[in-house]
Amino acid sequence: MTPAWPTRPTPPDLPVTEAHVWAASLEIGANVLAECESLLSAEERSRALALRNADLRRKYVVSHGALRILLGQYVGDRPQNLMFATAPGGKPQLCKRHDNPENESIRFNLAHSGELALVAVARGLEVGIDCERLREVNEFERLAERYFHPAETKELLAAPPAVRLLNFLRCWTAKEAVLKACGTGIGEALPLLHIPLAECFAGWVDLSDLPGPVSGSHCWVTRLSPAPDYVAAVAVLGVPMPVHCFTFPMMALAGT
Numbered sequence: 501m502t503p504a505w506p507t508r509p510t511p512p513d514l515p516v517t518e519a520h521v522w523a524a525s526l527e528i529g530a531n532v533l534a535e536c537e538s539l540l541s542a543e544e545r546s547r548a549l550a551l552r553n554a555d556l557r558r559k560y561v562v563s564h565g566a567l568r569i570l571l572g573q574y575v576g577d578r579p580q581n582l583m584f585a586t587a588p589g590g591k592p593q594l595c596k597r598h599d600n601p602e603n604e605s606i607r608f609n610l611a612h613s614g615e616l617a618l619v620a621v622a623r624g625l626e627v628g629i630d631c632e633r634l635r636e637v638n639e640f641e642r643l644a645e646r647y648f649h650p651a652e653t654k655e656l657l658a659a660p661p662a663v664r665l666l667n668f669l670r671c672w673t674a675k676e677a678v679l680k681a682c683g684t685g686i687g688e689a690l691p692l693l694h695i696p697l698a699e700c701f702a703g704w705v706d707l708s709d710l711p712g713p714v715s716g717s718h719c720w721v722t723r724l725s726p727a728p729d730y731v732a733a734v735a736v737l738g739v740p741m742p743v744h745c746f747t748f749p750m751m752a753l754a755g756t
């Protein structure tokens with residue numbers, strides 16, 4: 501799995517007016533896996549150990565290793581020094597000790613599917629990201645009827661059968677990215693969001709029907725194509741902003 505975006509070992513400056521999205525391949529060798537594992541906290545290691553097979557453990561360890569390396573570069577600290585907290589809805593965030601008094605704090609979100617991890621980063625605004633590997637999904641049209649907005653289901657079922665699964669996954673990732681930005685978990689809120697299915701959609705999504713405390717009435721959603729056979733979307737609460745996408749070279753860690 502080779503991500504489509506330009507490779508950079510370090511992030512460029514991140515102004516408050518932009519979001520960054522990083523892709524990392526989870527297909528790595530034993531030495532990169534060991535390097536990533538050495539960066540994790542005791543809690544992350546025990547979460548990895550609790551996963552049911554070696555494949556899931558590898559994906560967890562590498563995606564969290566990549567997350568730590570990237571966030572460490574944004575906040576100017578060593579990856580193994582980073583400390584995380586969990587917001588009330590379950591969303592992971594950096595502890596306040598990593599805030600810089602001269603700049604807005606770094607917000608992030610992580611997603612993984614298949615052999616791909618994505619990390620979204622912004623300053624001062626909540627972000628959410630989701631990705632899905634293109635694959636068969638049993639009875640996806642019934643899932644759409646249950647979890648999609650009626651207008652989305654109508655648009656999905658009106659499309660030719662050959663593109664319906666792709667459109668289903670595109671819609672799913674956009675909805676999940678929005679709810680991950682809100683940090684509330686996906687729960688019963690999925691059908692309350694209406695997001696157009698267009699391949700290159702970038703635009704506002706109305707949050708006013710969502711239950712519970714949501715810090716904003718709109719979310720800016722951008723659909724992404726991170727790699728062949730993967731779809732993704734990123735959402736930023738409150739402000740429209742361009743998204744710059746990069747690939748982090750996991751294999752370069754083999755020489756560290």
Ligand SMILES: CC(C)(COP(=O)(O)OP(=O)(O)OC[C@H]1O[C@@H](n2cnc3c(N)ncnc32)[C@H](O)[C@@H]1OP(=O)(O)O)[C@@H](O)C(=O)NCCC(=O)NCCS
Pocket residue numbers: 560563589590591592609610611612613628629630631637672676679680681682683684685686687
């Ligand atoms: C977090 C959630 C919303 C997304 O889970 P997911 O799609 O399985 O996983 P993703 O790869 O998109 O995201 C996982 C990451 O989101 C972050 N996350 C966890 N809780 C979160 C929350 N409340 N808000 C935002 N982000 C959260 C974590 O960093 C997590 O990584 P980790 O598990 O390695 O620690 C999950 O609670 C959920 O309900 N998933 C259901 C997904 C589903 O049914 N998919 C079917 C697709 S066809």
